[in-house]
Every structure is written in C-alpha cells, then in structure tokens.
Amino acid sequence: MAETNLDVLLVGIDAGCLPVFDRLCDDDIPNIRSICDDGVAAPLESQMPPWTPSAWPSLYTGVNPGKHGVCGFVTYDGYDFHVVTGNDVEEHSIWSLLDDHGVTSVVVNVPVTHPPEEIDGAVLPGFIGPEDPRCHPEGLLDDVRDAIGEYRVYPTYSREDSDYTDAQKMEEYTDLVRMRGEAFRYLADENDPEFGFVQFQKPDTVFHEFEGDWNKVTTVYQETDRQIGKILDECDPDTVMIASDHGMGPYDEYEFRVNEFLRDEGFVKATRGGKGMPSWNPIQEELREGKETTTWEPNTVERMAATAAKFGFTAHRIRTALEKVGLADVARQYAPKNVARTGNEQVDFENSTAYMRARTELGVRINLEGREPEGVVPPEKYDDVREALIERLSGVQTPDGDPVFEEVAPREKYFHGKNVENAPDVVTIPNDMGQFLSAQLLGDYFAPPNEPWNHKLDGVFAAKGEGVDPDGIEERPHPHLFDVAPTVMSALGIPYSERMDGEVIPVVEDAGATSYPEHDEMDDAAVEEEEEVEERLADLGYMQ
Structure with a gap:
C-alpha cells in the first residue's frame, strides 16, 4: 500500500461514549484508549433529537436540524412520510466545503449521505441508504467489492429471523465492521485524501438488538478497535479525531405512551386501520x-x-x-x-389537535391550519394550544411519582433556521433520558421500556496528533455535537462556514469563519433519480 497524505482522520462511532469505553478492558479497545489517554477526550453533548438520522447530519454540517432539515428517520409531506435521504439535508457537509478549497476527501459509511455529493475523492454511503447505494464516483461500489470482496450496508438477516443463531449474527456484525475498515483503507490508498471520515454503526445496533448483552458489545468494540488500528497503521494520519452522535445507556424506568395521554387530554383522535404510524x-x-x-x-x-x-x-x-x-x-x-x-388503533392525524408523529422525534406536532393539509388549529390559537400541551405534559408523573420529562419546551429553544417547520412544535425530553417514549396507541399510559438500553445525550469527542493541545479542553470541557465540523475544518486550516451553530473546540487552532454560498436545491439528476425510484416502486406494487 502506498503512503497516504491523510492530514485529518475522523472516526465516527455511533453511540460511542466514555461510560461504555470505561467499562471495556484496555485490551478490548487499545487504539481507542490510546487516542483518549494520550490525546484528549471529553463528553460530547448531543442535540435534540439524539438519534442517528438527524444527529449525524448535524455533526457533519455543524448546524441544528432547523437549518439542515432532518429531524428523524422519516420526513413528511403533509401526514404521509418517507425515509430521509441525503437530498433532505439542506446544508453543506464538511467534505463539500473542503472540496471548495481543493481538499480531497474519502467518506465511508456515514449515515444519510445517499445519494452522494460529487467531490474530489470518494463517497460510499451507509445507513439509511439502500443495500447497493449509488456512490461517487460512479462504479465505486463495484471497485470496492472487486478489491476487498463482499461489501454490504446491512446484515443478511432481519431481527425477527429465527434461522440465525446468536453466534451467526455476531459473525455478521464483525463482518460488517471489517468491511468498513477495509473499504476505507482501499479508498484512501486509491485517492490519497487529505481528509478521511469512516463511521462504524454496529456499536449502536448491538445495544438495540441484544439489549446490552456485554459479551456481544465487547465483541463489536473489539473488531471496531481492530479496524481503527489498521487504518491508523496503514494511513498514518497526522491528526485523528473520534466523535459520536449520542451516547448509550440503560433505560430502567418506563415506556410512556404519549399519544394515549394526549387522547385522554382531548388532543388526539383515534382511527382504526390505515397505514400505521410513521x-x-x-x-x-x-x-x-x-x-x-x-x-x-x-x-x-x-x-x-x-x-x-x-x-x-x-x-x-x-x-x-x-x-x-x-x-x-x-x-x-x-x-x-x-x-x-x-x-391496531392509529392516531387520526387529520382530525387530531396535536400528536407525537414518531417517538424518535422527541416532540409533539400541532395540527396547524394552513401548515398541515387538514389543519384544525387556527393560527391565532397556536400559542394557546402549545402552552396547554407544555403545561399538561410537564406535569406527567410515573407510577412511582417521578416526572416523566426533564423538560418540555417550545421548539425555538432547540431549533432555528429555514427548516424549523420540519421540527415538532413542543420538545419533550425524557427525565435523564431514562424513559422510553412511544407514539403507539396501546391502552395504558405506562409499560416496561421497549428496549432496556437506548440513547443518552452525552457521546464522545477525542483527538490526538499534530496541532492538538490537550490542555485546550479545559476551556470547553463539555463540547457540543455542532462543534465537530468547525473543529475538523480548523484542524485542516480551512475556514468553516459562518452559518455553523458550533464553535471550534479549543484543542486546535481556530481557522476562523467565512461566508459560503447557500446550499443548492436538489439538482435535476437527483429529481430524476427519485422519479425513477418511484416508478420502480410502482411497478413492484409499493406505490399507487
């Protein structure tokens, strides 16, 4: 393998956090441990909502969801929904801004990057794209498979598949982690980038699927660390950073069914049948x-x-x-x-006053006249309805007498920008992120949590290498997700966008902000691609 010119490597570990790192043995994650111990490490505050499809775009654009536009796994056209894609992210990524300055990049497996942007370098999309994603440049996926063998985005089984043993499932997990590392090393060798970004998704998924089984968590982290070590050895970056979209921890309280509560409070109307919840x-x-x-x-x-x-x-x-x-x-x-x-019973969106669209949005949407197709709340009543929602949700207590929510707030506290209307009107943050929220109508308000491990607000930021001042973290010991993008660009000596909501983490020298053009609307090629997808789906009977 030829020597690369990699100045900055960003390693994304989905759900990575210091409590998980601390529980793992030194021999399990020696490379991660070296970066944290010999460089700098700190908890990284996530955003609202702290979930993969919204948080990774926030990390790689440096702006809040009210600006980039992605607030959850799905986005909405009225009451209908579709899964988010890279076309829904309406702000420049790190690699597109670097491209404006002639800096080459290799980006592998980063969520919500399909379809990919065209840059000097390579983009291999990951989670939330299709199994055979369109890559940049064209033909890249075939090249990767020819070079390293099999490459997949998703496991070959579904969670409900009983034909796979746990051992076989874990083999799938480690295979997928290995594929990320091998693909990145191959593309780095081929493109000789100055910036590299590789993301590992399985450290998050293993908690969801296997309910925090620590032996399985350890297995996934061992392979993730092994691949990080191989990248460090073969690519020899001047500076390496680790960042995550959120943390992970136990949910040992309750599942709270928000829409059941809102139904009894007179906000939600129900219907039977239909397409189901988003x-x-x-x-x-x-x-x-x-x-x-x-x-x-x-x-x-x-x-x-x-x-x-x-x-x-x-x-x-x-x-x-x-x-x-x-x-x-x-x-x-x-x-x-x-x-x-x-x-099952579903929320009747058209006839309800307010509802939770999807649990991962962590918020309640008002059925506003003039904004929603069948809105029932007149604009002049919006503030009154929202205040009533905040008051009633703030007072909800668990069967043990504890508050369900740490905060119930108007969306302006967490969202601002041209796409703020994509966000829920009321933000509902579970107490200590320990309550599992549900949008389903299933009877009682409370039940055991659907998953005993889930997302926490504190992820991790770590850095080591040239230009990294470990003492600088003392000035900002608890950085924010939005800070990662301007910090990466500063580490490369490139001015970041003045539209970014984050600040440079003072472990590197601030390169300053500058003005960049507004993000372009979806280009003709992307429109044509979506139309082609819809036609294929119609042929298969998925759309009418």
Missing part, C-alpha cells in the same frame, strides 16, 4: 433487500388487517388472546410483518 422499521427491510425505497405501503395481508381493525379485530387483541392461552409462539409465527402496524 416509522423507519418497515422501510429498513426493503432497503436491506436492495430496493431504493423511500416510503412504505401495506401489502394485501396488512391491508386486510387494517380492514379487520375497523370492526374491532385488532392485531393487539388477537395476539394478547393467543398469549393468554399459551400460544405466544403461534402469534409470532403467523403474524405477518407490519400487521400490528395496520391492524
């Missing part, structure tokens, strides 16, 4: 199968469940009945995927 999950399976899908429509069986629900035969009722007579396995085996989504 979610990334049904779309993910189609992406994993290689389809460039952007939305989800029920199949025949799922539509039948929706029709049955109108007569009271909900999937929830049927499954509960089977479980009560000891037939839980039968319920799982014969319930087609997504039937629960279409066969």
